[in-house]
Amino acid sequence: MSVPLTLLGLLEREPSHGYDLKRDYDTYFGRGRPLPFGQVYATLGRLARDGKVVIGEVQPGVGPERKRYVITEAGATELDAWLTEPIEAEPHLQSVLFTKVVLALMLDRPAQDYLDIQRGAHLERMRQLTEIRRNGGLVDGLLADHGLFHLEADLRWIDTTAARLDALRAEVVRP
């Protein structure tokens, strides 16, 4: 989740104070990980420096919370470009896990064990989702299915990688 672009999106809705932005971010996008106030104001400061937002009316008093932020033409253009651009089709997990596997091989650590640990985590999540699918309603079931298909795809990638560890080692480890 890109915080600056998400804040721009919230500002495209209407000019807002920092605390409104934080509240809406936490509600819709935070997923239990609230955005610290410090990060909200630091991000808004950078957006203002880059000309993506300007400070509108300033209420009397002190402190950052009296400022109202307004999106600029440049900010709106950037937001639009981001919204219309497809996200990277390669899932995040693979790149991180791939990095770990390659490093493990380079450092002569147990890559197979790392893959098993990831398999276990995936299967445990799939088990939970299967239980939801078995006991829940249609909407929960379909959402669980979505997760199950993705996790299954990841696991297939793990299987393929596990089966080719020797070849990968030969490629990444200097003789």
Add this chain to the structure above:
Amino acid sequence: MIEARDAVRSFGQTPALRGATVAVAPGEILAIMGPSGSGKSTLLHCLAGILVPDSGEIHFDGRRLDTMDEAARSALRRDRFGFVFQFGQLVPELTAEENVALPLLLGGVRRDAALRQARPWFGRLGLDGLERRRSGELSGGQAQRVALARGLVTSPKVLFADEPTGSLDSLTGEQVMDQMVGAAREHGTTVVLVTHEARVAAYADRHVMVRDGKVAALTPERVLS
């Protein structure tokens, strides 16, 4: 409930198990995963007393299975275990209900009593009206559910399932798994499930991986409710 300790088994020069250790708790559904040729089926056959390991021990309910003679193991398989395999393996000459009743008939139950015991499974597994069909007249998914009914008809303590959804499309496979897990939970049946499919394995409580004839844990034991 059932356990392999350091089981070793070879076929001629080919080692299939090289010290496999695994234990299944009562009422637990255990998935055995792993690449093709890693020894999953061999492990299942050893746990079920179909094969005897060259060395190591197999324990069931406090008894040593690997030291029993073939007659005792065969009686144990008949009375305590149920089996479902990849291609159903129904007897083509028999009707669906005779196929389901088969383990009872082999155990000496009279024909009418065996069929009476077999019939409720047709309703339970969504097979109503198919009792008199022969296996050639059933779809793959129906045949697999008949095979599941046959595996469960004796109310076994342990159900051994080797790729029970292997020949089915994913939706049909999921129906079979839903019914297998539902029936196992209802009767407290322990299930040993061999599969290479993650979505099938996700029905299990716990997962192990067979690699080069040895067993590695993937997920931890769970407290069963």
